[in-house]
Amino acid sequence: MDLLPRLRRFAIGLAGHPFDGDDLCQMTIERALTNRAKWQEGTRLDSWMYRIMRNIWIDEARSRTRRGRTFVDEEAGFAIGSEGAQEAQVELGNVGRAMERLPDDQREAVLLVMVEGYAYKEAAEIIGCPIGTLNSRLVRGRDALLAILGDAA
Amino acid sequence: MTITPEELAAFADAEIIGERRAQIEAAIAADPALAQQLAAHNALKAQLSAHFAPILKAPLPDRLTVPLGGHDTVISFAGARGKLAVRKSNLRWGWVVGPALAASLAIAVFLPRGSGEAAGFAGPKLALALDEQLVATQPADASTRILVSFKRPDGSYCRAFNGSAESGIACRENRGWKLIDALPGSTGARNQFNQAGSENATLLAKVQQMADGPALDSKQEAAAARDGWR
Numbered sequence: 360m361d362l363l364p365r366l367r368r369f370a371i372g373l374a375g376h377p378f379d380g381d382d383l384c385q386m387t388i389e390r391a392l393t394n395r396a397k398w399q400e401g402t403r404l405d406s407w408m409y410r411i412m413r414n415i416w417i418d419e420a421r422s423r424t425r426r427g428r429t430f431v432d433e434e435a436g437f438a439i440g441s442e443g444a445q446e447a448q449v450e451l452g453n454v455g456r457a458m459e460r461l462p463d464d465q466r467e468a469v470l471l472v473m474v475e476g477y478a479y480k481e482a483a484e485i486i487g488c489p490i491g492t493l494n495s496r497l498v499r500g501r502d503a504l505l506a507i508l509g510d511a512a
Numbered sequence: 513m514t515i516t517p518e519e520l521a522a523f524a525d526a527e528i529i530g531e532r533r534a535q536i537e538a539a540i541a542a543d544p545a546l547a548q549q550l551a552a553h554n555a556l557k558a559q560l561s562a563h564f565a566p567i568l569k570a571p572l573p574d575r576l577t578v579p580l581g582g583h584d585t586v587i588s589f590a591g592a593r594g595k596l597a598v599r600k601s602n603l604r605w606g607w608v609v610g611p612a613l614a615a616s617l618a619i620a621v622f623l624p625r626g627s628g629e630a631a632g633f634a635g636p637k638l639a640l641a642l643d644e645q646l647v648a649t650q651p652a653d654a655s656t657r658i659l660v661s662f663k664r665p666d667g668s669y670c671r672a673f674n675g676s677a678e679s680g681i682a683c684r685e686n687r688g689w690k691l692i693d694a695l696p697g698s699t700g701a702r703n704q705f706n707q708a709g710s711e712n713a714t715l716l717a718k719v720q721q722m723a724d725g726p727a728l729d730s731k732q733e734a735a736a737a738r739d740g741w742r
Contacts, residue, residue: 363576368567385575454563472525473557474564479527497525498518505552508559 362405363388365475369409372470373416375459383419387412409475409485413467420463457507465500468493473501515539515546524553634682634689642671642682642689646737648730659715661733662723669741670722672715681718684741693718 366387371380391398391408398407458466464486471482472493483493515523515536522528523536540546634642641656650658656675664670670683670692680694693715719727728736 363572364568364570367572367576368564371567372564381573381576388576454559469560473560479522479525494518494522498521501521501553501556502517504560505556508556 362408365405366408366412369470369475370412370416372458372474373413373463373467375455383412383416386415390415403481406477406481406485409471410487413486417463453508457504460507461500461503465496465503468496469500469504472497517549520546520549521553524550524557632691633687634691638673638675638678638682639689641675642673642684643741644737646730646733648733660719661728661736662719663725663728664722665724669736670719672719674715679715681715681722692722 363384367380367384370384370387371377374380374383387408390411394411398404458469461469467486468482471477471485472479475482477485479490479493479497483490486493519528519536523533528536540550633639638656641654641658645654645656645658647658647661655677656673659672659674661669661671664683668683668685670681671689672681673679678694678696681692682689683692684690695714
C-alpha cells in the first residue's frame with residue numbers, strides 16, 4: 360500500500376517517537392480495515408485514514424493526560440513516560456524536539472500542511488475545523504518553531 | 513498595502529492565487545524584511561521535510577504490513593490496545609533493558625538456525641550465551657543479547673534473550689536451558705524506526721508474569737552465573 364510510508368510519517372510526527380508512531384500507525388490500519396465499509400468510494404483514502412489516525416491519537420492523548428493528572432501534573436507525567444521508555448534513546452534532533460514542544464493542535468496543523476503538503480482546505484477537513492482556525496494554528500505553530508529553531512541555531 | 517503574518521504564511525504554502533498573489537509578490541520584492549520572513553518560512557519547510565524524509569524511505573516494520581497482507585492475519589483492534597497497555601506497563605523493566613535494546617540496534621548477525629539441539633532446549637551457541645553472558649558486561653555486538661535475568665517462584669533461574677536468529681525466554685533445568693518461549697528473531701537490519709521490536713515487549717510482559725520478584729541486579733546475576741545458574 361503506497362500510502363503506508365506517508366501515514367507512518369504522520370504518525371511518528373504526531374507521536375514524537377518512532378515506537379509510539381508505529382503503535383499509532385498500526386492501530387490506524389487496523390481500525391481502517393475494520394471500518395473499510397464506511398469509506399466512500401470516490402473520496403480520498405489518504406484524508407480518510409489521516410482522520411482516523413488523528414482521532415485515535417486524540418483519544419490516546421486524552422487518556423494519557425487523565426492518567427497523568429491522577430498523580431502528577433501533565434507535564435511531569437509526560438516526562439516520566441518518555442524518559443523511562445526505551446525510545447528515549449532515539450536522537451530526535453533539533454527539529455524533533457522543537458515539534459515536541461508544540462501543542463498538539465499546532466503540531467498536527469504544521470504536519471498536515473508543511474510536511475504532508477495538504478492544502479489548507481483539505482487539512483481543515485481532516486482535522487474537522489474551519490479554515491481560519493487551521494490558519495491561525497499553523498501561524499502560531501510555525502512562529503514557535505521558527506523561534507525555537509532560530510534560538511538553537 | 514499591509515500583509516498579515518497569516519497571509520504571508522499562506523503565500524508560502526501556495527494557498528494564495530491570482531491577483532492577490534501577484535500583489536504580495538510585488539510587496540515582497542519591494543520589502544527586504546518581508547522577503548526575509550518568506551525565506552524563513554521556506555527554510556523551515558525544507559527543514560521539516562528533511563527531518564521526516566527518512567521515514568518515507570525506511571523499510572516498513574512487519575507489524576504494519578502484515579495486517580494488509582490478508583484478512584486472516586488481521587489482529588483485532590482490541591488486541592492492539594492490549595498490547596499497547598502491556599508495553600506501557602513495562603516501564604519498571606526499562607532500566608534493565610534500555611541499554612540492551614539500544615545496543616541491539618547494532619545487531620545484524622545471522623545465526624544458523626536450530627542445528628541438532630534437543631527438542632525444546634537451547635542449542636550450543638545459545639546455551640553458551642545463556643551460561644556466560646551477563647547483562648552488564650556483554651559485548652555490544654553480541655549476536656544474542658540477554659535482556660534480563662530473573663528467578664521463578666520455584667527458585668530456578670530464567671533469562672530473556674533477543675537475537676537475530678531467535679528470541680525468547682529460557683529457564684535453567686538439569687538438562688540445560690529449556691526454551692519456554694521462543695519467537696523468531698529480529699531478522700534483518702534494524703533501523704532507527706524499528707529498534708526495540710514488539711517481540712521484546714511481548715517477552716517482557718511474559719517475564720513479568722513468570723518472575724518472582726524483581727529482575728536480578730548485576731551482582732546477583734554474576735553470582736548466579738558463577739554457580740552455574742542452579
